[in-house]
Amino acid sequence: MTPPPRVLSIAGSDSGGGAGIQADIKTITMLGGYAMTAITALTAQNTCGVTMVEAASPAMVAAQIDACTGDLGVDAVKIGMLGSPEIAAVVAERLERLAVPVVFDPVMIATSGATLADNATIAAFERLMRIATLTTPNVSELAALGGEAALRARGIAWLGKGGDAQGPDVTDRLAVPGEDDVVWTAPRIVTRHTHGTGCTLSSAIATHLARGLTLADAVGEARQFVRAALLAAPGFGAGHGPLGHCAVR
Template sequence: MKPPRILSIAGSDSSGGAGIQADIKTITMLGGYAMTAITAITAQNTREVTMVEALSPAMVGAQIDACVSDIGVDAVKIGMLGSAAIAGAVADRLESLGVPVVFDPVMISTSGTMLADDATIAAFERLMQLATLTTPNIAELEALGGDGAMRARDVAYLAKGGDAQGDVVQDRLVLPGHAPVAWSAPRIVTRHNHGTGCTLSSAIATGLGAGLALEDAIARGREFVRAALKAAPGFGAGHGPMGHQAVRQA
């Protein structure tokens, strides 16, 4: 069987823990074929982001077009976008693509750096309508207006609970017209948690591209993240990377 073709549209993380780099590792370890459309280049490590430089919307669009026109795409993951214009260029192309889309509305890095301005966050509206699933963490959900606003948008979203307090982490899937579905597991206490959101969203996209049902793709993605957290190599003085290389779940 050919691997599912997964296109990650996201920013590059020079330290390799998050962004495009985490997506490639996740997609590969889950048996997918990873392609990329890089939206921005960052200079960062486990402690801080020191510089961000967005690519042009035309270049981002050209990367997407190049992948779609030749190799083809079975599912898309969207992460850091870099600008409102890039968000628009991505949405233009997704409207006619007709494949599952997982949108991780990245706004703040693990180290606390803002990665999306107000105009970019406003441009998220169109992408949430196009996405099969949006995956906000607690801060992102609040910035998007909370559960009430998300329900009013009539979109599917996974409210991630990793940033909450407590010994148990709960992620909650909300689908229009359905009762929420929740997954709970004991918290893995570690500072090596850089790229958890990127990893989960690309893992879900890989599952959807392989034909898994949404709930099954989420469940497998959560287990992949937990295994990678436990296998973290311990690099860096801050929020270190996870151990993607130790988790093969194809």
């Protein structure tokens, strides 16, 4: 029997279960992977917003990464919310030692609008983007990172997510240095249950990369999983509700 691919999620905990570590574990598990975690921060949040954030110490984050990679091994890594520039630095230092695919979701603002990364943390993202196999910004995050031209000039592979743009269709663009862009366009799924879409997409891409898929194929498969999870949303909460990860077949 072939063992499942081992995927390490380095991200914050979402007490409401819709995003962060919780969404990553569900996604990795549903896609046949083995989920491991290094929790960077605790958040008190639900579908209506984030009411409190408490970052872990950089030493604790490093210890979690070391515990997983040193014993269980790892086939791919997903990075989400980091919590502080010091955590970003220690994550980069640990990942520079690994030779596995890394998917970096540069989480800055939650679906509810809460800020999850300050300017110093965003400045520390540069090192992680250079380590990452793929960085997955949404429209506002792409702008905060300097825009398409800046990322191309710096030789960074990125997936521009169009879910928070306007219009009846959603367009996602994969840009890899030295290759032609790959573009996906699909009708927008109109729903308020979008909490955790970015987390789900990035952890799905990481899982597919751990299985050996090409980057373009991993993104394509991950997009299909997110769309299916949006359609399967259970309808929980009064705000931006969670996806239906476990209802996807």
